[in-house]
Amino acid sequence: xxxxxxxxxxxxxxxxxxxxxxxxxxxxxxxxxxxxxxxxxxxxxxxxxxxxxxxxxxxxxxxxxxxxxxxxxxxxxxxxxxxxxxxxxxxxxxxxxxxxxxxxxxxxxxxxxxxxxxxxxxxxxxxxxxxxxxxxxxxxxxxxxxxxxxxxxxxxxxxxxxxxxxxxxxxxxxxxxxxxxxxxxxxxxxxxxxxxxxxxxxxxxxxxxxxxxxxxxxxxxxxxxxxxxxxxxxxxxxxxxxxxxxxxxxxxxxxxxxxxxxxxxxxxxxxxxxxxxxxxxxxxxxxxxxxxxxxxxxxxxxxxxxxxxxxxxxxxxxxxxx
Amino acid sequence: xxxxxxxxxxxxxxxxxxxxxxxxxxxxxxxxxxxxxxxxxxxxxxxxxxxxxxxxxxxxxxxxxxxxxxxxxxxxxxxxxxxxxxxxxxxxxxxxxxxxxxxxxxxxxxxxxxxxxxxxxxxxxxxxxxxxxxxxxxxxxxxxxxxxxxxxxxxxxxxxxxxxxxxxxxxxxxxxxxxxxxxxxxxxxxxxxxxxxxxxxxxxxxxxxxxxxxxxxxxxxxxxxxxxxxxxxxxxx
Numbered sequence: 001x002x003x004x005x006x007x008x009x010x011x012x013x014x015x016x017x018x019x020x021x022x023x024x025x026x027x028x029x030x031x032x033x034x035x036x037x038x039x040x041x042x043x044x045x046x047x048x049x050x051x052x053x054x055x056x057x058x059x060x061x062x063x064x065x066x067x068x069x070x071x072x073x074x075x076x077x078x079x080x081x082x083x084x085x086x087x088x089x090x091x092x093x094x095x096x097x098x099x100x101x102x103x104x105x106x107x108x109x110x111x112x113x114x115x116x117x118x119x120x121x122x123x124x125x126x127x128x129x130x131x132x133x134x135x136x137x138x139x140x141x142x143x144x145x146x147x148x149x150x151x152x153x154x155x156x157x158x159x160x161x162x163x164x165x166x167x168x169x170x171x172x173x174x175x176x177x178x179x180x181x182x183x184x185x186x187x188x189x190x191x192x193x194x195x196x197x198x199x200x201x202x203x204x205x206x207x208x209x210x211x212x213x214x215x216x217x218x219x220x221x222x223x224x225x226x227x228x229x230x231x232x233x234x235x236x237x238x239x240x241x242x243x244x245x246x247x248x249x250x251x252x253x254x255x256x257x258x259x260x261x262x263x264x265x266x267x268x269x270x271x272x273x274x275x276x277x278x279x280x281x282x283x284x285x286x287x288x289x290x291x292x293x294x295x296x297x298x299x300x301x302x303x304x305x306x307x308x309x310x311x312x313x314x315x316x317x318x319x320x321x322x
Numbered sequence: 323x324x325x326x327x328x329x330x331x332x333x334x335x336x337x338x339x340x341x342x343x344x345x346x347x348x349x350x351x352x353x354x355x356x357x358x359x360x361x362x363x364x365x366x367x368x369x370x371x372x373x374x375x376x377x378x379x380x381x382x383x384x385x386x387x388x389x390x391x392x393x394x395x396x397x398x399x400x401x402x403x404x405x406x407x408x409x410x411x412x413x414x415x416x417x418x419x420x421x422x423x424x425x426x427x428x429x430x431x432x433x434x435x436x437x438x439x440x441x442x443x444x445x446x447x448x449x450x451x452x453x454x455x456x457x458x459x460x461x462x463x464x465x466x467x468x469x470x471x472x473x474x475x476x477x478x479x480x481x482x483x484x485x486x487x488x489x490x491x492x493x494x495x496x497x498x499x500x501x502x503x504x505x506x507x508x509x510x511x512x513x514x515x516x517x518x519x520x521x522x523x524x525x526x527x528x529x530x531x532x533x534x535x536x537x538x539x540x541x542x543x544x545x546x547x548x549x550x551x552x553x554x555x556x557x558x559x
Binding site: 297308317 | 377
């Protein structure tokens with residue numbers, strides 16, 4: 001039974017085109033523009049609330065929120081659904097400073113997918129977007145979390161997400177940022193309990209922006225697994241610093257795969273892989289490389305009729321998919 | 323017949339070293355010409371320079387295609403005029419499917435040949451065998467719908483059955499067209515010549531074309547018996 005509440009006329013339709021493409025007509029949604037919750041669409045088995053309301057209504061959430069949230073969303077998936085969750089948080093007005101606290105809880109043995117878009121409606125809004133997020137995957141659950149960022153050239157963005165993977169749970173996390181803000185500081189931590197696994201893929205195209213990444217996988221439970229894959233492109237004087245850590249404290253397996261591609265001479269990528277093993281039965285491996293666009297590949301594609309720019313774009317898109 | 327491609331006294335440097343030393347070559351429309359030569363004689367460099375690889379610097383001479391001087395044109399403009407090159411060793415393009423590349427370079431939806439369909443969903447040249455690379459090159463060349471194709475060692479690393487197969491595709495899809503597509507076959511071994519029978523065979527040694535002969539069998543015989551250096555002495559220019 002569908003329960004629609006807080007339905008407002010939707011402006012800025014253009015912004016939602018992409019997210020709409022991914023949702024079905026039955027999708028469970030949370031849409032926020034600036035500080036205002038524009039729409040919440042709940043379905044049976046899924047509770048969606050603004051975080052301040054969840055703090056009041058569900059005492060148990062306080063443990064995860066830490067302190068009373070000002071804004072953000074709370075999504076609690078209690079029953080299996082056949083459609084993806086969709087959230088969209090947009091900066092639509094100039095000089096908005098968002099400060100979100102989000103909590104997503106997936107109950108035991110539930111399998112679901114979330115499409116999450118955080119963006120700016122225009123390129124010159126000079127906004128800031130800070131988000132503290134906790135995502136709890138309970139025992140035996142599965143989540144595919146597709147996280148898209150699209151920002152304006154003058155925005156500041158600081159998301160800090162923590163994923164708790166309980167026993168036997170599985171997470172596929174895809175973060176994609178092809179239109180970066182002026183400054184991006186992205187902190188992501190994954191805590192893996194027994195038999196849980198995470199595959200985290202970060203795809204970032206740093207165009208004239210400063211990007212600081214800090215990703216950590218903590219392999220805390222027996223037989224837990226973690227794969228961290230980074231594909232980073234430095235373009236138009238983009239600066240990226242990525243510190244990636246895998247820490248194993250139990251018999252577990254982890255792999256770190258960081259690759260950077262520099263498209264112009266003034267861009268810079270620093271990769272700092274860190275593997276810490278505190279258990280003799282754990283195995284952690286890593287590979288890291290940074291390179292420039294191969295002249296041979298570029299000339300090959302130009303000899304297929306593509307302009308230099310088209311060839312670079314094709315090589316970059318291929319690299320980000322590889 | 324008029325010259326489709328005319329190269330006049332072309333000298334080229336790569337990494338500061340002169341590689342081509344005054345190459346002249348004329349190819350008429352509809353012709354098949356062959357270019358033979360030992361390793362490092364400059365055959366591949368000539369093919370890359372004809373297509374405009376910016377890695378090489380033309381220090382003297384000119385290239386004329388379809389009556390227009392193209393020496394300073396970008397590779398993509400030369401391709402749009404109808405030039406195409408099948409690379410000897412083509413690079414891998416990670417993350418780009420062959421079908422995606424074909425779609426980008428061709429307006430036609432369907433493939434012209436049945437060969438290579440199994441390669442379409444794979445990334446361009448990534449972990450392709452030698453034979454698969456040649457088929458991938460052929461598919462791309464056909465997608466470009468060119469007027470003149472340079473095949474750089476299309477027969478190298480292939481067994482005789484596969485060479486025959488490649489020659490059959492070239493005959494049907496390029497030579498079978500009206501008007502015929504003009505072809506320059508660069509080959510080290512000469513294996514493909516028996517199937518495609520060139521009108522003129524050129525021999526390149528040390529960055530120069532040292533001989534030009536109508537009977538390709540005669541050239542192959544001499545090379546087999548005496549090596550490339552002998553061409554200079556035994557065949558008329």
